[in-house]
Each structure stands twice: as structure tokens, then as C-alpha cells.
Amino acid sequence: MTTRWFNHAPVLAAETVAILREVPAGVVLDATIGGAGHAVALLDVAPQLSLIGIDQDEAARRAAAERLAAFGDRARVVAGRFDALDSILDECGVSKLSGFLFDLGVSSPQLDVAERGFSFRLDGPLDMRMDPSAVLTAEAVVNTWTVDRLASAIRIGGDERFAGRIAKAIVAARPITRTEELAAIVVQAIPAATRRTGGHPAKRTFQAIRIAVNSELEILEPSLRAALARLSTAGRGVVLTYHSGEDRIVKGVFREVTTSKTPVHLPVPEVPAPYRLIRPITRTPGAAELESNPRSRSARLRAIERVGVAA
Ligand SMILES: C[S@@+](CC[C@H](N)C(=O)[O-])C[C@H]1O[C@@H](n2cnc3c(N)ncnc32)[C@H](O)[C@@H]1O
Incomplete structure (x- = not known):
């Protein structure tokens, strides 16, 4: 057992x-x-x-x-x-x-296997599919969605007050293929004073993208x-x-x-x-x-x- x-x-x-x-x-x-x-x-x-x-x-x-x-x-x-x-x-x-x-x-x-791409702490491909045979990946969301669509997904799925800034930073940094890159972009997009509060600054954005990928x-x-x-x-x-x-x-x-x-x-x-x-x-x-x-x-x-x- x-x-x-x-x-x-x-x-x-x-x-x-x-x-x-x-x-x-x-x-x-x-x-x-x-x-x-x-x-x-x-x-x-x-x-x-x-x-x-x-x-x-x-x-x-x-x-x-x-x-x-x-x-x-x-x-x-x-x-x-x-x-x-x-x-x-x-x-x-x-x-x-x-x-x-x-x-x-x-x-x-799912969080602990780097290759699944769910973790902001472990470097892996931007995947985040719970069903590995599904079509939509985090890489597609991050690299093809418009600023507005990304900002809305990050706001709704992550309760992230800096969703707009993060979405703009993501679009400016394309193409993004690794979780480590995405985490660094998100951290940089959040004002320094706020980064130190409430856990890892990329946590809410990663949660939101995972929620979007898996509908x-x-x-x-x-x-x-x-x-x-x-x-x-x-x-x-x-x-x-x-x-x-x-x-x-x-x-x-x-x-x-x-x-x-x-x-x-x-x-x-x-x-x-x-x-x-x-x-x-x-x-x-x-x-x-x-x-x-x-x-x-x-x-x-x-x-x-x-x-x-x-x-
Ligand atoms: C929090 S875990 C469940 C843990 C479980 N209750 C236990 O005690 O081990 C959530 C699981 O649900 C699956 N899951 C999430 N959304 C799903 C969905 N829409 N359809 C089917 N499985 C889903 C995930 O792949 C994951 O394995």
C-alpha cells in the first residue's frame, strides 16, 4: 500500500x-x-x-x-x-x-517532478498539463495569448494584483520555454517591496497559468x-x-x-x-x-x- x-x-x-x-x-x-x-x-x-x-x-x-x-x-x-x-x-x-x-x-x-513544468522552483519545460496528451501547454499560453488575455487569466486564476505588469513583461520577453525563465520574468515584473511578502512572487502566476492550461x-x-x-x-x-x-x-x-x-x-x-x-x-x-x-x-x-x- x-x-x-x-x-x-x-x-x-x-x-x-x-x-x-x-x-x-x-x-x-x-x-x-x-x-x-x-x-x-x-x-x-x-x-x-x-x-x-x-x-x-x-x-x-x-x-x-x-x-x-x-x-x-x-x-x-x-x-x-x-x-x-x-x-x-x-x-x-x-x-x-x-x-x-x-x-x-x-x-x-505533479509539482515535484520538474519535467511536468508545474513548479516555479524546479527548472523544466513550460508544460503544466495534468493530462500529458492534451493539446494546450503552458508554453502555448505564455507565448501566444494576448496581453489582455494573459492579464485576465493571471488576475482571475492567481488573485494577482500585478497581473497587467506581469502579462506585459511576459509578452516582451517572448519566446519563453522554461519554468525558470518564466519565474525570473514574473519576479522582475513585481515591485521590489512587494516581492518580499506572501511567499514566492511567481507562485500566483504559475497557479493561474496552470488553471488556464487545464481549463x-x-x-x-x-x-x-x-x-x-x-x-x-x-x-x-x-x-x-x-x-x-x-x-x-x-x-x-x-x-x-x-x-x-x-x-x-x-x-x-x-x-x-x-x-x-x-x-x-x-x-x-x-x-x-x-x-x-x-x-x-x-x-x-x-x-x-x-x-x-x-x-
Ligand atoms: C489534489 S489531487 C487529488 C488527491 C487525492 N484526493 C488523494 O488523496 O490522493 C488532484 C488530482 O486530480 C486530478 N485532476 C484535477 N483536475 C481534474 C479534472 N478536471 N479531471 C480529472 N482529474 C483531475 C489531478 O491530475 C490530480 O491527480
């Missing part, structure tokens, strides 16, 4: 499992199986569940399949992007879900809605986000589906909303987790449950 070559610590694992282990018997979808840390922890304590895990990264799928082998036919790992979850579940013959998990963003091995924000809302639509009564969903852009999307969708649509000014009985928010005691990593896994720093957990009559 060690699979040492794929080293990723699952974030908020105890909190996630505590929520998902309560669901009725059936199938749970892990839309971002990664190294299967959450999946193993859940299957270990919830004998009523089986699991389908999706990942677009071949290395993650191999690690997950290895770790899940002990669960036999209770676990299956499938290649794909989670916006194809409807067709993936249909092909697996699964119409309803007892639960789902989206643990968004990248895994530690992370565009596909999140439709994928969440698809997973919610498949939840059976008392089924639950957990989403772990790692930056404000994705958290806003999850919060918006969850708020909408947990709000009753009955107009308050009409004398008609209220139709309850089909889902309710689960408010866990812990939504962010505590001191012990932050100490053992600093990469969990920006994590935030949101959870939801389907209520009412089975659809």
Missing part, C-alpha cells in the same frame, strides 16, 4: 471521510482520485460503499489502481476529465451516486451540477478547494441548490430545496495538518447532502 513513487498527503482526510462514510450503500465518485489517499481511507471504514475514481493524469491513475487493488471490485479507476463524468458513469452502468468528492488542483507529484475554472460548475444531479437521497458531496476563484464557484452552486425556489411573497406552501448544506466543525486544516503538510494551507472544505424524495 505504500506506492512510494507517488507521494501525496490527502488534505482534510478525517473530515472528508467523516462526512462521506455516513451515506447509504452504493457508489461514490472520486472525481480527482490522485494517489487515492481519500479513497482508501473511505473504503476502509465504509463497507457499504464502492468507488469509481477519475483522473486525467496517467501517473495518478497507476498509483491509485495500485493502492486500491486491495479492495478488489469495490474500486475502479477510469481515465478522463471530470467534466465527462456523466458519460464515464453511464459507461460504468452507474446511474445514481451515494456520494462524490472533488479534491481540486494538483497533486504533490480548471470553466469545467468546475457544469461538473459539480452533473454530480449533484446524480446524488440519491441522503447522498453527500464534498469539495476541497485551494483558491478563492474555485471556492467562489462551489459556494455559488451550493447556495443556489440549497435555497428554496418558492417565492416568499406568494401564499403557497414552501417547496423545500432539494439539497442542504452540511456545516462541518472544521473547514480548514488545523495546526497539526499545516505543520505536517504545508501544501494544505489554502484548503477549504464544502459539503452538501441531497434531501427529500428519491429522484
Whole structure:
């Protein structure tokens, strides 16, 4: 069960499992199986569940399949992007879900292998594709997007206040082919006084370009809605986000589906909303987790449950 070559610590694992282990018997979808840390922890304590895990990264799928082998036919790992979850579940013959998990963003091995091009600390090609067979690379984004498009991507995906300056500096320095070059250009574009605060100055820009390369924000809302639509009564969903852009999307969708649509000014009985928010005691990593896994720093957990009559 060690699979040492794929080293990723699952974030908020105890909190996630505590929520998902309560669901009725059936199938749970892990839309971002990664190294299967959450999946193993859940299957270990919830004998009523089986699991389908999706990942677009071949290395993650191999690690997950290895770790899940002990669960036999209770676990299956499938290649794909989670916006194809409807067709993936249909092909697996699964119409309803007892639960789902989206643990968004990248895994530690993606960041730690220089050749994948995700890291501002390790020199590598400007790649950043979670699915190495996908067409769009970071090199294409950095070298072909207009200043405005780059600035907007860096602002939205990185919450970067110097997005405009950084985008202009990138365009002026083209062609750029290595992560080390890009990191240096970004650092130079940020005013010296600001560079010393808030971690590595290139971190936010690298995050934003990765988000653009993998269409992370565009596909999140439709994928969440698809997973919610498949939840059976008392089924639950957990989403772990790692930056404000994705958290806003999850919060918006969850708020909408947990709000009753009955107009308050009409004398008609209220139709309850089909889902309710689960408010866990812990939504962010505590001191012990932050100490053992600093990469969990920006994590935030949101959870939801389907209520009412089975659809
Ligand atoms: C944070 S890691 C998940 C870690 C996992 N929960 C664990 O415990 O090991 C995110 C994983 O999701 C995958 N991923 C991210 N976005 C995806 C998408 N849209 N479709 C499929 N996989 C995705 C990444 O390749 C990565 O392996």
C-alpha cells in the first residue's frame, strides 16, 4: 500500500471521510482520485460503499489502481476529465451516486517532478498539463495569448494584483520555454517591496497559468451540477478547494441548490430545496495538518447532502 513513487498527503482526510462514510450503500465518485489517499481511507471504514475514481493524469491513475487493488471490485479507476463524468458513469452502468468528492488542483507529484513544468522552483519545460496528451501547454499560453488575455487569466486564476505588469513583461520577453525563465520574468515584473511578502512572487502566476492550461475554472460548475444531479437521497458531496476563484464557484452552486425556489411573497406552501448544506466543525486544516503538510494551507472544505424524495 505504500506506492512510494507517488507521494501525496490527502488534505482534510478525517473530515472528508467523516462526512462521506455516513451515506447509504452504493457508489461514490472520486472525481480527482490522485494517489487515492481519500479513497482508501473511505473504503476502509465504509463497507457499504464502492468507488469509481477519475483522473486525467496517467501517473495518478497507476498509483491509485495500485493502492486500491486491495479492495478488489469495490474500486475502479477510469481515465478522463471530470467534466465527462456523466458519460464515464453511464459507461460504468452507474446511474445514481451515494456520494462524490472533488479534491481540486494538483497533486504533490505533479509539482515535484520538474519535467511536468508545474513548479516555479524546479527548472523544466513550460508544460503544466495534468493530462500529458492534451493539446494546450503552458508554453502555448505564455507565448501566444494576448496581453489582455494573459492579464485576465493571471488576475482571475492567481488573485494577482500585478497581473497587467506581469502579462506585459511576459509578452516582451517572448519566446519563453522554461519554468525558470518564466519565474525570473514574473519576479522582475513585481515591485521590489512587494516581492518580499506572501511567499514566492511567481507562485500566483504559475497557479493561474496552470488553471488556464487545464481549463480548471470553466469545467468546475457544469461538473459539480452533473454530480449533484446524480446524488440519491441522503447522498453527500464534498469539495476541497485551494483558491478563492474555485471556492467562489462551489459556494455559488451550493447556495443556489440549497435555497428554496418558492417565492416568499406568494401564499403557497414552501417547496423545500432539494439539497442542504452540511456545516462541518472544521473547514480548514488545523495546526497539526499545516505543520505536517504545508501544501494544505489554502484548503477549504464544502459539503452538501441531497434531501427529500428519491429522484
Ligand atoms: C489534489 S489531487 C487529488 C488527491 C487525492 N484526493 C488523494 O488523496 O490522493 C488532484 C488530482 O486530480 C486530478 N485532476 C484535477 N483536475 C481534474 C479534472 N478536471 N479531471 C480529472 N482529474 C483531475 C489531478 O491530475 C490530480 O491527480
